[in-house]
Amino acid sequence: MSSWMGRAVLAVGMMWLTGCAGKAADSFTLEVDLPAEFELKTAANYRPAPGEICTLPRRRGKRPERKVFFTDYKPSASRVSYELPLSERVEGCPLVLASVEFNFNAKWGTRNADFGGDYAHIAFRDRLETPGMPASGVQQLKGVCQWWFRTIGPAHGIRKILQCRSIDATGQLQNARPGGVAQRDQLPGKTLRMELTVTDEEQPAFDNKWVAVPGGWKRCRGKSFEDMYAFCNGDTTHFKPIKMPDGRICDVYPSCN
Numbered sequence: 001m002s003s004w005m006g007r008a009v010l011a012v013g014m015m016w017l018t019g020c021a022g023k024a025a026d027s028f029t030l031e032v033d034l035p036a037e038f039e040l041k042t043a044a045n046y047r048p049a050p051g052e053i054c055t056l057p058r059r060r061g062k063r064p065e066r067k068v069f070f071t072d073y074k075p076s077a078s079r080v081s082y083e084l085p086l087s088e089r090v091e092g093c094p095l096v097l098a099s100v101e102f103n104f105n106a107k108w109g110t111r112n113a114d115f116g117g118d119y120a121h122i123a124f125r126d127r128l129e130t131p132g133m134p135a136s137g138v139q140q141l142k143g144v145c146q147w148w149f150r151t152i153g154p155a156h157g158i159r160k161i162l163q164c165r166s167i168d169a170t171g172q173l174q175n176a177r178p179g180g181v182a183q184r185d186q187l188p189g190k191t192l193r194m195e196l197t198v199t200d201e202e203q204p205a206f207d208n209k210w211v212a213v214p215g216g217w218k219r220c221r222g223k224s225f226e227d228m229y230a231f232c233n234g235d236t237t238h239f240k241p242i243k244m245p246d247g248r249i250c251d252v253y254p255s256c257n
Contacts, residue, residue, distance in 0.1 A: 026087055028187040030100065032071075032080045033195040035145070037107040040071040040080060046088050046095035050126060054093035064090045073107065086124075086184055096184065097124050102194070108147055108160045109245040116162030118145065120178035120194065126185070133186040141194045142167040143178025148205035149253060151219060154226065157243040158253060161205050164196065202254065211236050215255035 034040060044067040048054055056065050065088070071080050088095040102120040109115075120143060133139050145164040152159050166174045182192055204210040208231050210217040221238040222230025230240065241249050250256035 026188060027083055027085045028189065029191040030082045030084050031191060031193040032102065033193065033197075034071070034074070034078050034080060034104070035106070035196055035198045036076050037073055038196070039073045039105050041103040042069040042071070042080075042082065043067070043101045043103075044082075044084055044097060045099045045101065046090070047098040049087065049094040049096045052094055056090060056093060065095055086187060099123050102179070104164075104196075106145070106162050106198070108162075111245070114160075114245060116147070116160055118162050118164040118177065120164065120196075122179045122192070122194070123181045124184050124187075125181055126183070128181060128183045133183070133190055137189075138191045138193055139182060139186075141178065141180045141192070143194065143196050144173065145196060145198045147198075147202045149202055149217075150205040150209075151242055152228070154228070155243045156219060156228070156240060158245055160202075208232050211239070213252060215257040216252045218252055 030042075030044075032040060032042070046065045046067075048056070067084070069080075069082060084097065084100075086097050088097075100122045102122075103117065104119070105115050105117040107115050122141065143164050143166050145162055148161045148163055150159055150161065151157060164178050166176045166178045166180065168174055178194060178196060204217060209220055209229075211220060211232060218239040219242050220230050220232035220235060221227070221240045222232075225240050239251065241251055242253055244250055244253070244256060248256055
């Protein structure tokens with residue numbers, strides 16, 4: 001090989017490596033740990049970079065400043081992974097990653113209507129006052145989901161509502177939904193991981209309608225069996241049967257004692 005060709009090959013190789021390094025330096029890995037029977041829609045949203053005066057045109061349908069990903073239900077817990085750029089250029093307008101939205105549904109039964117949903121959100125900032133990326137290179141944002149049960153209809157059938165909340169660094173449950181904030185300049189080449197779990201403990205969706213008993217909960221009778229609102233109002237001796245998702249008529253949820 002001639003010296004000229006050797007230099008040309010070396011130059012091309014260096015350009016390829018520089019391009020790859022530049023790409024890696026401007027992206028990060030986003031991971032989501034999903035419980036079993038969860039489906040997920042993820043949307044990464046970009047906005048004009050700080051100091052830029054360009055604006056994106058309004059569109060119907062396609063939105064080049066928004067990247068959307070879908071993950072279907074899986075029978076067991078799983079991890080979803082994306083490689084997301086921290087900056088983009090759309091129609092000559094420099095953009096930075098502003099937020100990632102998560103919308104998820106989870107199955108609680110076998111019927112088509114037996115599912116509940118909630119959402120999470122991560123915001124990306126130029127600077128943060130609090131510590132962000134740990135030395136491990138993996139920043140964790142933890143959340144826990146819980147099922148809340150209620151009855152509907154004249155047969156007082158069980159239905160469930162999904163509620164997900166964040167967990168702080170000390171393990172304490174917060175009122176906010178899962179997610180949080182991350183600092184953009186700490187993310188290149190690193191991993192941001194949102195971890196979701198589901199607690200086994202279910203709770204009544206509304207107060208003053210159920211009484212705790214061995215094996216679970218009894219539904220207060222209210223004014224009559226037909227009373228679909230049926231507040232307890234201190235009456236802890238008169239109850240009504242409930243209809244389980246599988247069709248059984250029971251006195252106690254969830255044990256059906």
